[in-house]
Amino acid sequence: MRMVRVPLGTRSYDIRIGGDLLPGLGLVCRKLGLGRQCAVISDTTVAPLFGKSALRSLRSAGFEPVSINIAAGEQSKNLKSVDQCYAALANHRIERKSFVVALGGGVVGDLAGFVAATYLRGIPFVQVPTTLLSQVDSSVGGKVGVNLKAGKNLVGSFYQPQVVLCDLNTLKTLPEREFRAGLAEVIKYGIIYDAKFFNWLERDLDLLLRRDAKALTKAIARSCEIKAEVVGQDEKESGLRAILNFGHTIGHAIEAITAYGKYLHGEAISIGQVMAAQLSAGLKGLPARDVERIRALFERAGLPVQIRLTAPQRTRLRKAMMLDKKVSAGDIKFVLAERIGTIHIGQSVPDQMIDGVLKASGTS
Numbered sequence: 311m312r313m314v315r316v317p318l319g320t321r322s323y324d325i326r327i328g329g330d331l332l333p334g335l336g337l338v339c340r341k342l343g344l345g346r347q348c349a350v351i352s353d354t355t356v357a358p359l360f361g362k363s364a365l366r367s368l369r370s371a372g373f374e375p376v377s378i379n380i381a382a383g384e385q386s387k388n389l390k391s392v393d394q395c396y397a398a399l400a401n402h403r404i405e406r407k408s409f410v411v412a413l414g415g416g417v418v419g420d421l422a423g424f425v426a427a428t429y430l431r432g433i434p435f436v437q438v439p440t441t442l443l444s445q446v447d448s449s450v451g452g453k454v455g456v457n458l459k460a461g462k463n464l465v466g467s468f469y470q471p472q473v474v475l476c477d478l479n480t481l482k483t484l485p486e487r488e489f490r491a492g493l494a495e496v497i498k499y500g501i502i503y504d505a506k507f508f509n510w511l512e513r514d515l516d517l518l519l520r521r522d523a524k525a526l527t528k529a530i531a532r533s534c535e536i537k538a539e540v541v542g543q544d545e546k547e548s549g550l551r552a553i554l555n556f557g558h559t560i561g562h563a564i565e566a567i568t569a570y571g572k573y574l575h576g577e578a579i580s581i582g583q584v585m586a587a588q589l590s591a592g593l594k595g596l597p598a599r600d601v602e603r604i605r606a607l608f609e610r611a612g613l614p615v616q617i618r619l620t621a622p623q624r625t626r627l628r629k630a631m632m633l634d635k636k637v638s639a640g641d642i643k644f645v646l647a648e649r650i651g652t653i654h655i656g657q658s659v660p661d662q663m664i665d666g667v668l669k670a671s672g673t674s
């Protein structure tokens with residue numbers, strides 16, 4: 311098992327990464343000194359796969375868990391589901407020392423974390439992420455929240471878990487497309503922070519795609535280490551944490567104009583990162599060879615690297631980028647790379663350059 315510490319003073323916690331961690335969930339919770347009553351929040355896909363194992367482990371460690379399942383999918387990440395969870399917690403007499411276990415992907419993690427952050431003004435919670443994306447990204451760093459009709463993640467909080475258990479066995483049932491989408495975030499960590507890690511990904515991507523346990527442990531642990539280091543220095547995103555948004559300004563806009571239907575998040579940010587690399591070549595001197603290495607790695611990971619847009623779609627995309635939260639005083643700020651592993655935040659990019667990259671995409 312590998313351990314990665316997220317250094318946040320009194321709110322510090324460990325991320326445990328390894329095979330078969332779920333049967334040990336109860337013991338881990340007991341060591342945290344949590345109350346008897348607890349709730350396992352999961353979804354209708356994950357609960358039948360791993361719910362029993364989680365509940366059995368908690369019961370044998372002396373806890374009294376109730377299980378709460380929401381319908382699988384992003385459309386459940388809303389205030390209605392939050393309300394349903396509150397009702398179930400009240401029914402189960404959850405109190406201040408009780409805790410919530412989030413068992414599932416990022417949807418469950420964000421929702422359950424928000425429920426834990428707000429019920430009784432905050433009760434402890436434990437993350438058991440079961441998608442690659444949630445293991446390397448959403449379960450680490452404490453951003454929790456839900457969507458409104460007006461937009462994604464508009465209601466939320468910063469609320470750190472007590473511990474994160476990344477059980478590699480849970481990834482065995484993850485659909486291929488979801489797995490590859492998670493790799494888009496893993497590759498991002500190499501680009502923004504660690505050229506050596508990027509080199510290793512280039513070398514061992516095939517092992518990762520086969521979900522080799524050793525390669526997975528290394529990829530997840532290094533990703534979590536990087537996110538932990540960044541979050542440890544800038545928990546509430548006043549500066550450095552913005553590097554995690556590499557490729558996300560364009561990626562979020564692609565998700566928005568395709569009504570969150572065509573592309574998974576990881577797929578949209580794969581295209582977004584390739585475009586950000588192209589902008590970086592023009593503005594930060596990222597060598598053309600590195601732009602090509604970045605494009606090639608996403609492509610080998612089975613992710614889309616370009617998008618064909620009509621002129622009206624390009625206009626909609628630019629408007630969607632303006633709505634993204636990284637816009638200040640009407641100016642879109644980009645995260646751009648100078649080298650693989652060296653990044654700059656808050657970069658202004660001329661409109662015609664963005665349009666040039668959008669036009670060129672999908673025309674080769």
Ligand SMILES: NC(=O)c1ccc[n+]([C@@H]2O[C@H](COP(=O)([O-])OP(=O)(O)OC[C@H]3O[C@@H](n4cnc5c(N)ncnc54)[C@H](O)[C@@H]3O)[C@@H](O)[C@H]2O)c1
Pocket residue numbers: 353354355356359382383384387414415416417418420440441443444447448449450451452453454463480481482483484485488575
């Ligand atoms: N809080 C953060 O910092 C942060 C960061 C990135 C993303 N997010 C959020 O994360 C969410 C996306 O997370 P996601 O990609 O994990 O999506 P998800 O939670 O919807 O999971 C994807 C699908 O896989 C299924 N699934 C989950 N684990 C499985 C397993 N082990 N085997 C088989 N099927 C499984 C789920 O039921 C779902 O249908 C978005 O809502 C996004 O906003 C949050």
Ligand SMILES: [Zn+2]
Pocket residue numbers: 447495558575579
């Ligand atoms: Zn992302």
